[in-house]
Amino acid sequence: MNLLDIFLELLIVVIAVVSLVANLLVLLCFTCSAQVRAQVPAIFIMNLSFCNILIAVLNMPSTLLGVVKHQKPFGDHFCYIVSFMDTFLTANTMLSMAALSIDRWIAVVFPLTYHSKMRLKNAALMVSYAWLHSLAFSLTALLLSWVDYSPAYASCTVHLREDAECRGHFMVFTAVFHACTFAFSLFILCFAYLKVLQVARFHCKRIDVIMVQTILLLVDIHPSVKQRCLLEQKKRRQRATKKICIFIGSFVLCFAPYVITRLTELAPSVKIARYWGIMSKCLVYSKAASDPFVYSLLRQQYKKALFGICNRILGRNLYTLSGHSSPSGLENECYSQRVNKLMEDNCH
Numbered sequence: 001m002n003l004l005d006i007f008l009e010l011l012i013v014v015i016a017v018v019s020l021v022a023n024l025l026v027l028l029c030f031t032c033s034a035q036v037r038a039q040v041p042a043i044f045i046m047n048l049s050f051c052n053i054l055i056a057v058l059n060m061p062s063t064l065l066g067v068v069k070h071q072k073p074f075g076d077h078f079c080y081i082v083s084f085m086d087t088f089l090t091a092n093t094m095l096s097m098a099a100l101s102i103d104r105w106i107a108v109v110f111p112l113t114y115h116s117k118m119r120l121k122n123a124a125l126m127v128s129y130a131w132l133h134s135l136a137f138s139l140t141a142l143l144l145s146w147v148d149y150s151p152a153y154a155s156c157t158v159h160l161r162e163d164a165e166c167r168g169h170f171m172v173f174t175a176v177f178h179a180c181t182f183a184f185s186l187f188i189l190c191f192a193y194l195k196v197l198q199v200a201r202f203h204c205k206r207i208d209v210i211m212v213q214t215i216l217l218l219v220d221i222h223p224s225v226k227q228r229c230l231l232e233q234k235k236r237r238q239r240a241t242k243k244i245c246i247f248i249g250s251f252v253l254c255f256a257p258y259v260i261t262r263l264t265e266l267a268p269s270v271k272i273a274r275y276w277g278i279m280s281k282c283l284v285y286s287k288a289a290s291d292p293f294v295y296s297l298l299r300q301q302y303k304k305a306l307f308g309i310c311n312r313i314l315g316r317n318l319y320t321l322s323g324h325s326s327p328s329g330l331e332n333e334c335y336s337q338r339v340n341k342l343m344e345d346n347c348h
Helices: 003-032 041-069 076-109 111-117 120-143 167-217 223-264 274-297 300-314 327-347
Strands: 147-150 155-158
Touching (some): 003 041, 003 274, 003 300, 041 155, 076 120, 076 223, 120 167, 223 274
Antiparallel strands (some): 147 155
16 A cells, blocks of 8 residues: 555544534534524535535545445445435535625625525525526436446545446436536626625625724824724724635635546546545535535634533633623623624624
């Protein structure tokens, strides 16, 4: 066994552990926090986390065994199940990210009608479509026997045996699947988040005008304070752009190499290198590890939920602080946090 095999095995193990722990924390926050459950995006996040947990439990261990053994890890029937789940879960996660982008687009671009347009019933319909869409493609591949162990990816996935006929039908299926799943989701992400970024920049410019006018009126204010206020506004604009880049960039970085590889191998003369195939598969798996941090755990509501859970476990009072904090200090801190949150919401 060479060093590259050991690296790939360790990489899969690390991704699986991080994916499982992080996504379980998201589900724990949803279970224990009424504030998280009350939000419509939580439905999409729960669906995404549920799919990521199944990927970490089923698909990642199967790929790990394929890398170690250099052959099909288990029997045919188990491999068919894993192949079915691989197609179903991958498509479902992509569509869940697209649904989250639609939710953010409606919330930012149409804030006054958000609650009427994005109800729990509408969110449930979007999740149902994601399941039906994923189920249709995964069942088609299973019923047509286009599932098997692929040495190029060391995984049980959509794969056409070398002696199989109807190669043309398989090529059409693969192209349509990635067009209706990856390309469709990417289009929705780009459209929705670019609209969000456009509105965020508009609000930030409006706040900039108000901020500058206020600073000019306050003639007695120290120059360093003025500079700090302007710098904070610049950081808010950059923060909004950075978040959009993370949402779209992580999607493209994790899924595009695998999708391009799957489309490239449709050409009869192309042979996918084993290590590249496994690495592209690991990039797809890494999305399951990054999603909890990109979409939920780094947000204030989930941080608050995790903090409350930790305090409950440790037997501490969430609102009990050290004796160095005075009541007036606490009030000032709470007021400062409210102001900062309002400013951030306008730019995000």
